[in-house]
Amino acid sequence: MxxxxxxxxxxxxxxxxxxxxxxxxxxxxxxxxxxxxxxxxxxxxxxxxxxxxxxxxxxxxxxxxxxxxxxxxxxxxxxxxxxxxxxxxxxxxxxxxxxxxxxxxxxxxxxxxxxxxxxxxxxxxxxxxxxxxxxxxxxxxxxxxxxxxxxxxxxxxxxxxxxxxxxxxxxxxxxxxxxxxxxxxxxxxxxxxxxxxxxxxxxxxxxxxxxxxxxxxxxxxxxxxxxxxxxxxxxxxxxxxxxxxxxxxxxxxxxxxxxGTPLPDRDDVLRRLRPYVEAHLARGDRLQHISRHVLGLYQGLPGARAFRRVLSEEAHRAHAGWDVVERAIDARSGERRARAA
Missing domain, CATH: 3.20.20.70 (Aldolase class I)
Known part of the structure; x- marks a missing residue:
């Protein structure tokens, strides 16, 4: 190995x-x-x-x-x-x-x-x-x-x-x-x-x-x-x-x-990306150039569509920041809870 x-x-x-x-x-x-x-x-x-x-x-x-x-x-x-x-x-x-x-x-x-x-x-x-x-x-x-x-x-x-x-x-x-x-x-x-x-x-x-x-x-x-x-x-x-x-x-x-590495929590993985995202935004990069790579993170799970929708609609906007990612996470959680209710 x-x-x-x-x-x-x-x-x-x-x-x-x-x-x-x-x-x-x-x-x-x-x-x-x-x-x-x-x-x-x-x-x-x-x-x-x-x-x-x-x-x-x-x-x-x-x-x-x-x-x-x-x-x-x-x-x-x-x-x-x-x-x-x-x-x-x-x-x-x-x-x-x-x-x-x-x-x-x-x-x-x-x-x-x-x-x-x-x-x-x-x-x-x-x-x-x-x-x-x-x-x-x-x-x-x-x-x-x-x-x-x-x-x-x-x-x-x-x-x-x-x-x-x-x-x-x-x-x-x-x-x-x-x-x-x-x-x-x-x-x-x-x-x-x-x-x-x-x-x-x-x-x-x-x-x-x-x-x-x-x-x-x-x-x-x-x-x-x-x-x-x-x-x-x-x-x-x-x-x-x-x-x-x-x-x-x-x-x-x-x-x-x-x-044999432990399976990570998807939300935790995404939040571990935050320092990297914020560092690149400070250098003038756009959020969409990073967020497009995470769109499939929740593929197959309840709320995945809501997560993708928020990022697709908001990440391309000028001055979009980490708060867009947090809204996408929250949107997924909300849709998941709605389905479970």
């Missing part, structure tokens, strides 16, 4: 993580998820290498110390750019640098990165080698990992995935996060690519069986504790995606199941 030392996860025999998700897993989301899941490895949204090099680093790469262990996911296909971006990420304190070889969107493909790179394993290997060399001089070990699909388009055979992994492993990459679906680069939207191609967990299991020296983390369609336990019989870790975002309390339930 994973162990935590000084708030950092030391890779052990099992890994629990939350997927990098564009427009979702920003720093506010990650801080909230950390309150629910002390042992989970968190990932940034994908950031392109040029953005890291030339963009606003505080906005794109800033994170709170409590987010450790936290990984920076990069997008790109130019080894020199990726190396420079990886060096910057390691210097800022990220615990892992991950290369995106799984995103199928048209915008990503036009930049020649993401899932289309699965057709170019030699280039991916060159990129990973450059990234590893760039971070090797740091005082602490910062692994370079890859997140990929089981294949793209016509790649219907296991051999294509195995060849890709073998080539990238040959330059020193030991950890692969595998979304257990193919990606169709034409004809399907990114949303459809998360739902239409059938899941093939067995292909990922086989990868681990035939590459026991690698750390293989499985991603795709994972929502229940029972599924996590089953996957962990075959691979080294699980990565949750949209379930972690739309039903964030599921993270706490998985923490409880995997690590």
């Amino acid at each position: 994973p162990i935590v030392r000084d708030k950092r996860l030391i890779y052990s025999d099992k890994i629990f993580s939350v997927a990098p998700m564009m427009d979702w897993t920003d720093r506010h989301c990650r801080y909230f998820h950390r309150l629910l899941a002390p042992n989970a490895r968190l990932y940034t949204e994908m950031v392109t290498a040029p953005a890291v090099i030339h963009g606003d680093r505080e906005r794109l790469l800033g994170f709170d110390a409590s987010e450790h262990p936290v990984a920076l996911q990069l997008g790109g296909s130019e080894p020199a750019e990726l190396a420079q971006a990886a060096r910057i990420g390691a210097g800022l304190g990220y615990d892992e640098i991950n290369l995106n070889v799984g995103c199928p969107s048209d915008r990503v493909q036009s930049g020649r990165f993401g899932a289309c790179l699965m057709r170019e394993p030699a280039l991916v290997a060159e990129c990973v080698a450059a990234m590893r060399a760039a971070v090797s001089g740091s005082e602490r070990h910062v692994p370079v990992t890859v997140k990929c699909r089981i294949g793209v388009d016509e790649q219907d055979e296991y051999t294509a995935l195995a060849d890709f992994v073998d080539r990238v492993h040959a330059v020193g990459c030991d950890t692969f996060v595998v979304h257990a679906r193919k990606a169709w680069l034409q004809g399907l939207s990114p949303k459809e690519n998360r739902e239409v191609p059938p899941l093939n967990y067995e292909r990922v299991y086989r990868l681990k069986r035939e590459h026991p020296q690698l750390s293989v983390v499985i991603n795709g369609g994972i929502a229940q504790v029972s599924q996590v336990h089953e996957h962990l019989r075959h691979v080294d870790g699980v990565m949750l995606g949209r379930t972690a975002y739309h039903e964030p309390y599921r993270l706490a339930e998985l923490e409880h199941a995997l690590f």
Whole structure:
């Protein structure tokens, strides 16, 4: 099982993580998820290498110390750019640098990165080698990992995935996060690519069986504790995606199941967010940019709709403060009591 030392996860025999998700897993989301899941490895949204090099680093790469262990996911296909971006990420304190070889969107493909790179394993290997060399001089070990699909388009055979992994492993990459679906680069939207191609967990299991020296983390369609336990019989870790975002309390339930941590009270979790919210409001951030990540906290419980309604209607207003969150909590409690009466 994973162990935590000084708030950092030391890779052990099992890994629990939350997927990098564009427009979702920003720093506010990650801080909230950390309150629910002390042992989970968190990932940034994908950031392109040029953005890291030339963009606003505080906005794109800033994170709170409590987010450790936290990984920076990069997008790109130019080894020199990726190396420079990886060096910057390691210097800022990220615990892992991950290369995106799984995103199928048209915008990503036009930049020649993401899932289309699965057709170019030699280039991916060159990129990973450059990234590893760039971070090797740091005082602490910062692994370079890859997140990929089981294949793209016509790649219907296991051999294509195995060849890709073998080539990238040959330059020193030991950890692969595998979304257990193919990606169709034409004809399907990114949303459809998360739902239409059938899941093939067995292909990922086989990868681990035939590459026991690698750390293989499985991603795709994972929502229940029972599924996590089953996957962990075959691979080294699980990565949750949209379930972690739309039903964030599921993270706490998985923490409880995997690590024995007590299940927290939802209201307590939310109120523990208050100092963070108020600190960011004082810096000029808007409440809605933080509160949008907590909308699903009470999913499936009485009063959840009232909670979401208050936040949706009020958090976007200028000067909205913590009192809006308290009203949302009270609205949920009122609706719950009304139903029970």
